[in-house]
Amino acid sequence: MFNKILMSLVVLIFASSALAGESGVTFTEIHARPTPGKVGVAYFTATAPKDDAIASVTSDCCDAVELHRTDKFNGVMSMRRIASLSLKKNEPARIQPDSKGGEHVMLIGLKKPLNEGDTVKVNFTFTKAPAQTVIFPVKAAGAASGVHELH
Numbered sequence: 246m247f248n249k250i251l252m253s254l255v256v257l258i259f260a261s262s263a264l265a266g267e268s269g270v271t272f273t274e275i276h277a278r279p280t281p282g283k284v285g286v287a288y289f290t291a292t293a294p295k296d297d298a299i300a301s302v303t304s305d306c307c308d309a310v311e312l313h314r315t316d317k318f319n320g321v322m323s324m325r326r327i328a329s330l331s332l333k334k335n336e337p338a339r340i341q342p343d344s345k346g347g348e349h350v351m352l353i354g355l356k357k358p359l360n361e362g363d364t365v366k367v368n369f370t371f372t373k374a375p376a377q378t379v380i381f382p383v384k385a386a387g388a389a390s391g392v393h394e395l396h
Contacts, residue, residue, distance in 0.1 A: 269374050270297065270332065274341060277352070277381040279361045285352035287367060287381050288341050293332035293374060300329050301370040308354025310367065315347035329372070342386070359383045 270293045277287040285307070291299070302310040315324045330348060332338050340348045350367065352359075359365065363383040370376045 272379050275381050276384045277365050279359050279383055281358045283355050285355050285359045287350040290337050290339050292337045295334050297332045297371050297373045298329045300372050303368045306365045307352045311351045313349055313351045361385050
């Protein structure tokens with residue numbers, strides 16, 4: 246009986262250590278823009294502790310959430326959906342209005358307008374890291390952004 250209890254404790258300690266050592270993606274500069282319409286946009290910077298990718302994004306605030314990239318072809322700007330977003334180990338991926346990649350999160354079919362001071366919960370699923378929910382404050386352009394980190 247004592248051996249079974251001891252073995253259970255050892256397994257529990259090792260399992261706890263493995264979970265504590267597993268690190269999630271860090272989000273900084275998180276914000277969504279106010280909008281009176283049915284489509285919103287959200288930005289962030291994500292840093293992963295190992296190579297990973299954002300596989301999907303969801304939110305209860307709207308009908309659909311999509312990762313998008315804005316590109317310029319022959320002088321014409323166009324926006325297209327991207328299936329995933331790669332995250333390189335310890336390299337911040339800037340998903341910001343001023344970023345060269347032009348990536349952003351589209352909030353499509355908003356259930357209510359986004360007003361400055363509101364918050365929006367956005368769920369991220371990764372190919373390797375545990376899923377995370379990030380709270381996006383709704384801020385006007387130029388407002389300071391927050392930090393969100395889950396482990």
